[in-house]
Amino acid sequence: MDLQAVQGPELATAALDQRLRTVTIQAERGSILDASGQPLALTIEARNLTTDQRLITDAADVAQQLAPILGIDAYTLGKRLKGTRAFAYVAKDLSVQTWRRVEALRIPGLFSEKTSIRVYPGGDLAANVIGYVGAQGQGLGGIEYAFDDVLAGRAGSDTYEGNPGGRLIPTTARSLVQAEPGSSVRLTIDRDLQFMAQRAIAGQMAKSGSDSGTVIVVDPRTGDILALATAPTFDANNVVATPAALLGNRALSDVYEPGSTSKAATLAAVIDQGAASPSSWFRVPPEVKRGPNSFHDHDGGGKVSLTLAGVMARSSNGGTIMAAERIGARSLYGYLRKFGYGEKTGLGFPGESAGRLPDIRQWNTATLPTVAFGQGVSVNAVQMAMVYATLANDGLRVRPRLVDAVVDPQGRTRVLDPEPATRVVRASTARQIRQMLEMVVSDAGTAPMARIPGYRIAGKTGTAQYVDPSCGCYNGGVIASFIGMAPADQPGLVVAVTLVNPRHGRYGGELAAPVFKKVMRYALQARHVAPTGTPSPHLTLTAAGT
Amino acid sequence: MSTAGALDAQPSRLPGPPRLRLVAPLAPDRVSRGVFAVIVVFVLALGLLSILLVNTMVAQGAFTVSALRAEQSQLDERAQVLHEAISAAAAPAALRAQARRLGMVQGTDPAFIRVTDARVLGTPSVAKGGRSVKAAGQRNSG
Numbered sequence: 256m257d258l259q260a261v262q263g264p265e266l267a268t269a270a271l272d273q274r275l276r277t278v279t280i281q282a283e284r285g286s287i288l289d290a291s292g293q294p295l296a297l298t299i300e301a302r303n304l305t306t307d308q309r310l311i312t313d314a315a316d317v318a319q320q321l322a323p324i325l326g327i328d329a330y331t332l333g334k335r336l337k338g339t340r341a342f343a344y345v346a347k348d349l350s351v352q353t354w355r356r357v358e359a360l361r362i363p364g365l366f367s368e369k370t371s372i373r374v375y376p377g378g379d380l381a382a383n384v385i386g387y388v389g390a391q392g393q394g395l396g397g398i399e400y401a402f403d404d405v406l407a408g409r410a411g412s413d414t415y416e417g418n419p420g421g422r423l424i425p426t427t428a429r430s431l432v433q434a435e436p437g438s439s440v441r442l443t444i445d446r447d448l449q450f451m452a453q454r455a456i457a458g459q460m461a462k463s464g465s466d467s468g469t470v471i472v473v474d475p476r477t478g479d480i481l482a483l484a485t486a487p488t489f490d491a492n493n494v495v496a497t498p499a500a501l502l503g504n505r506a507l508s509d510v511y512e513p514g515s516t517s518k519a520a521t522l523a524a525v526i527d528q529g530a531a532s533p534s535s536w537f538r539v540p541p542e543v544k545r546g547p548n549s550f551h552d553h554d555g556g557g558k559v560s561l562t563l564a565g566v567m568a569r570s571s572n573g574g575t576i577m578a579a580e581r582i583g584a585r586s587l588y589g590y591l592r593k594f595g596y597g598e599k600t601g602l603g604f605p606g607e608s609a610g611r612l613p614d615i616r617q618w619n620t621a622t623l624p625t626v627a628f629g630q631g632v633s634v635n636a637v638q639m640a641m642v643y644a645t646l647a648n649d650g651l652r653v654r655p656r657l658v659d660a661v662v663d664p665q666g667r668t669r670v671l672d673p674e675p676a677t678r679v680v681r682a683s684t685a686r687q688i689r690q691m692l693e694m695v696v697s698d699a700g701t702a703p704m705a706r707i708p709g710y711r712i713a714g715k716t717g718t719a720q721y722v723d724p725s726c727g728c729y730n731g732g733v734i735a736s737f738i739g740m741a742p743a744d745q746p747g748l749v750v751a752v753t754l755v756n757p758r759h760g761r762y763g764g765e766l767a768a769p770v771f772k773k774v775m776r777y778a779l780q781a782r783h784v785a786p787t788g789t790p791s792p793h794l795t796l797t798a799a800g801t
Numbered sequence: 802m803s804t805a806g807a808l809d810a811q812p813s814r815l816p817g818p819p820r821l822r823l824v825a826p827l828a829p830d831r832v833s834r835g836v837f838a839v840i841v842v843f844v845l846a847l848g849l850l851s852i853l854l855v856n857t858m859v860a861q862g863a864f865t866v867s868a869l870r871a872e873q874s875q876l877d878e879r880a881q882v883l884h885e886a887i888s889a890a891a892a893p894a895a896l897r898a899q900a901r902r903l904g905m906v907q908g909t910d911p912a913f914i915r916v917t918d919a920r921v922l923g924t925p926s927v928a929k930g931g932r933s934v935k936a937a938g939q940r941n942s943g
Contacts (some may be wrong), residue, residue, distance in 0.1 A: 299884075375890075423863060705855055783913075787922075
């Protein structure tokens with residue numbers, strides 16, 4: 256009577272609480288795919304091995320049996336198995352196959368707990384683009400972080416009355432909220448090209464003794480980034496062992512003074528303003544003095560006569576300064592802004608730096624000459640690659656794209672629209688600059704090593720003074736770079752290479768140009784870009800006619 | 802009085818209402834009660850049995866669902882493992898290693914043949930580093 260009537264409702268509630276179970280249903284995280292849909296990151300099921308230590312009779316013996324399967328030494332395992340705790344972890348994130356082998360041993364007191372792990376089939380392939388996830392599977396870097404809300408999905412829950420074994424009691428109430436799996440993110444990255452680019456830059460970094468290096472491959476017509484390689488990189492399957500400094504993406508986070516590669520933007524501004532043509536002559540002295548500053552140019556006494564094309568091919572600082580002075584500081588500043596200097600690329604990548612283009616109100620007498628040949632401004636490697644993509648795309652600036660589409664669990668694809676293109680220079684200006692850049696890879700230019708037989712190659716070397724981040728000063732180190740495109744008359748690809756602080760070798764033409772050649776050669780083949788078959792123009796460079 | 806007597810006598814002569822008499826209950830009624838009881842018990846038993854059966858089937862269904870769920874998750878696991886194995890084998894580094902083992906080498910300067918006029922675009926060249934091809938050939942011929 257007392258049980259039924261007085262305590263009845265209370266006991267019933269208590270009993271229900273005892274039977275009621277809520278299980279969280281983890282949402283499957285979406286994959287990260289390359290441009291062709293191949294997975295670069297995917298989530299698979301895994302198991303945590305748990306134990307009820309009270310049920311383990313001989314911890315040492317169990318440890319001996321588990322050690323070879325788990326790859327953990329028996330001593331460590333023994334310590335995890337011995338004790339009086341009802342619940343303890345023995346090993347985490349085991350593959351399902353490994354758990355099956357443990358299960359087959361039929362050792363009482365060992366249990367498994369479902370979990371999931373993020374797997375990167377390519378290891379270090381595009382690791383600095385993809386990023387990484389934390390212990391709870393949340394995105395912490397790269398695309399994993401930037402697109403975490405898209406990838407994560409929404410966890411569900413299952414609330415039901417279960418028997419002590421956890422099984423559903425039939426005909427009782429149940430509330431099931433299914434998990435919503437995350438969507439997949441499809442990148443513009445071509446994984447084969449990415450692989451080749453990573454190999455090439457890692458090899459050259461080691462050979463030249465550089466601190467780091469980057470390679471960027473862009474389709475100039477769409478802005479699609481086909482490869483974004485950095486060296487050194489890391490194994491995405493082993494983030495825990497990776498120093499934090501290696502986890503970001505240098506091509507976007509690190510800024511440098513571009514140096515001579517920036518001359519293409521300066522001279523494009525000069526031509527676009529009608530202040531000079533590729534055949535205009537400049538009498539360049541060995542040293543150009545501007546106020547208290549003097550800009551050293553070439554060795555040998557006396558003035559040298561160079562055409563504007565010659566200024567580019569020889570990478571003359573003095574000639575570039577003299578040309579830039581014809582349009583003035585305000586005009587140069589305006590063009591550089593339009594090219595994207597000092598402005599984030601719009602990729603939305605975590606940790607991206609905008610670089611620095613000093614505000615026009617802060618320019619002094621030394622600023623124009625310095626900025627004209629690419630010092631006193633800083634850019635990230637992708638920004639600089641996009642300057643050349645704009646010249647390759649007939650002066651029309653498209654924004655770079657790294658994420659092409661989001662694919663929902665039902666397979667519906669939502670392509671992320673590119674931002675509208677903006678005109679930076681006239682198409683005719685861009686064409687003239689490209690012809691001038693073709694002379695750079697001629698025997699008379701600074702980068703004959705970038706030539707690919709059969710193709711018209713246009714590009715520019717850079718050997719810029721390197722600002723040592725530890726002192727914020729120039730300490731003799733350089734950044735060697737080469738940015739180029741092919742075919743020069745109808746560019747289908749732009750490849751940008753930088754090497755930071757090389758110890759063996761110094762010049763962009765000797766260090767970065769061979770990497771450009773290696774990557775471009777593969778990219779042309781892989782993406783079926785045929786030579787145009789047209790002859791390169793021959794522009795006069797110097798008074799001697801070379 | 803005579804009239805009264807006559808009156809008294811008359812009714813006896815007149816056809817009166819049929820005399821009611823007690824009739825013995827029909828024998829079959831007594832039999833049907835027993836049958837009814839049996840039927841009731843039978844129906845009751847049948848009902849109980851079917852409830853039991855239905856319950857058992859529901860419980861069995863729960864077990865089957867549970868077992869099938871387990872099987873499904875095992876198959877899912879297997880599919881995932883196989884997917885992962887394919888992705889790992891198809892990763893560029895693995896493909897490159899396999900290709901090298903088969904004696905393949907990387908192309909050098911690309912060249913194309915334009916089908917419309919059979920013109921060769923680019924400068925064709927022989928890919929270098931084909932040492933392993935020869936080794937494989939020797940093994941085959943030997």
